[in-house]
Amino acid sequence: MHVVVLYLCAAAVLIAGTQVLLELTVPGGRVPPWQAARLIWRRPVPPVAAGLVVLMVAMAIVQTVHPAVIGDLERDPAGGWWRCGTALLVQSSGWTQAVFNLAALGAVAPVAARTLGNWWALIIFLVAGVASHVVSTAGWSPHGGGDSVAICGLVGALAVGYLLRGTRRDLRLKLLLVPAAGVLLCVLRNNHGVGVLVGCLLGVASAYRPARVGSWRPD
DSSP: OHHHHHHHHHHHHHHHHHHHHHHHHSGGGOOOHHHHHHHHTOSSOOHHHHHHHHHHHHHHHHHHHOTHHHHHHSBOGGGOTTHHHHGGGOOTTOHHHHHHHHHHHHHHHHHHHHHHOHHHHHHHHHHHHHHHHHHIIIIIOOSBOOSHHHHHHHHHHHHHHHHHHOSOHHHHHHHTHHHHHHHHHHHTTOHHHHHHHHHHHHHHHHHHOTTOOSOSSOO
16 A cells, blocks of 8 residues: 555656646647657756756766766765765666656756746755755665655645646646645655655745746746
């Protein structure tokens, strides 16, 4: 049952998150995947999104050439709490995790940067990611690494922001699944839940900050 609930939560975040990404990219959110990818990465590309993707691609290559770097940077209570930050740079499950996380980052980061603003997206990415690894290091899962928890933070922020400021009632109702899934994941002691919930909390602040530069409607 634990595994079933875990996958249901992942599916809820993935499906609802995909729909809000499409809605924030194209009115109505109904476009073929190849067109959505082109529009998400349309020019000008947000510098934070481009920088994060380039960094993670570079680190994926580094850990492939020098696998020992994973053990040097992943979270480890005996290795120091600074690893809660460096754990975002390595994918401890290898290329499968790296490819999936790069695809997710490539889909989420540009939309988050345009909607939330470059600096706010970077702050959410770092705070949600580090918080997730801190909780894991403290006992949930002491060893490991990956940036999926930080990506979950961006999805949580976009979901809650659209809940508060979006215009489509049907989508807003679906997006309630995102914070609900975050709570359940935390009950299951899965660090992705921490990322989602931290992102949701920061998404509230982002949606109502006076200098918000993005839009909860497509450009």
